[in-house]
Amino acid sequence: MRTRGLFLFAALAIGYAFLYGPILSLIVYSFNESRLVTVWSRFSFKWYGELFENEQILSSAWLSLKIAALSATGAVVLGTLAAVMLVRFGRFRGRMLFSAMITAPLVMPDVIIGLALLLLFVSLEQWLNWPEGRGMTTIAIAHVTLGMAYATVVVQSRLSQMDASVEEAALDLGARPWKVFLLITLPIISPALAAGWLLAFTLSLDDLVIASFVSGPGSTTLPMVIFSSVRLGVSPQINALATIVVVLVTIGILIAGGITLRAERQRQADRRRAGE
């Protein structure tokens, strides 16, 4: 029994070291003054200063944030509708095809999705003169399609765990279905909506391949800038950028974790009170 415990502990230690070692090394070297990144000279904030003066990175980051917010919102709206269909509508016509179309973008290689959407936009422009050229709109549409798949999965799992009798009670009391959805279902699944939004936002912010296919001249997103600079070799400014991303994500996750924990405690307390 003791060897088993030791083995499991070692598995976790090695696994987490593997996951976090590279990220930690990025952070440490972002404070290194030397341009050689991996040769330590002395502690400095130099690369952070240069990062905030890099017009190209700043403007592409702004574009990426706009696209991410827009596409995450669209993805959550569509994903929620799709989740309602999958959980509440039973065996509707074309369910197999529908659920396959929801699952496929989760795993399908980015190069295929990117190429397919680009060819669609080119064909649409030929037939309908829309979209006129490619850029922010086409990237956002592509990211909605990608994010929708993830948002559906997140909302679907929350919706299927939800106690449907609350909705039935409201319906029995004469509330209209859309009112039940707005006043009862949506508040209950709101944590899943928030999680789905954040997931779609992150995916959009992170996507290089699809955006490269469907973007046009003048619309360069942050991952595209990072990729072209990284392709030329290791760059200390990217280390500084990575550190900022990791810090922001960690803060976000801690806040989200705190909120879920509090909500969970509240729910348990409510349940105890209801039991008394």
Next chain:
Amino acid sequence: MNGRRLVSLLPWAWLGLFFLVPFLIVLKISLADADLGVPPYTGLFEVIDDTVLRIRLNWANFQYVLTEDLYAAAFLQSLKLASMATLACLLLGYPMAYAIARSSAGARGPLLMLIILPFWTSFLIRVYAWMAILKSEGPINHLLLALGLVDEPLPLLHSEFAVLIGLVYSYLPFMVLPLYATLEKMDLSLLEAAADLGCRPFRAFWAITVPQSWPGVVAGSMLVFIPAVGEFVIPDLLGGPETLMIGRRLWDDFFMGRDWPLAAAVAITLLVLLVLPMALLQHTRAGAER
């Protein structure tokens, strides 16, 4: 039920227009000729003398993809590296998922959070981190040189090994999460019963735990394998000139070669190759819903 139809309309329309139709267009263009116009391919339909509609299907792109050694090698290398990465993720991820599922209830949440957290940081940046670690002046080579194990820096970066590390590193969370989900749900009294009946822990693990976690193994393996086959960023940044995975090939045909029909044919071939693994994933997902 008009409300139902209203709810269904938008998701169906969106997925139809931006997911289903694009693939039909890819299929169409894969059968076209490359051309020097804008867009750079020919049409499939031609009207001759105002009356006859002629359909021209050009199978040469597929013929080229299926017979040219370059593409066969790229497909084989992609399948090989993706399989190796899947196996490595399984060997590393299974003990991790098992350990998390058997740890105390209070520790599970934070441990799981630590698995998910790297997933939220940029994928591109995580691949980039390995560039710094593996390069000849990087920490690994420093260590090896300092220990006297090697006389000159090993060419770790831009190799097949680096691509493998990158794949395992990027996709490990996708393996751990479904494995954890099945291991956590497992009925532990089965193991107790086996122990009461005199079964040794190791045998009980193979006879009970592994079969019970099988859906997680399949789902996790497919979640790693499918995207890994078509990966572009990892072979491009960590691989060398000889690591030509098919995703990179497609990218080069499209952006460097400007041969859209050829890239479309590569995409269709890759898609056909991945249909079976995708159906397997869909099947396990549907099974989990039931």
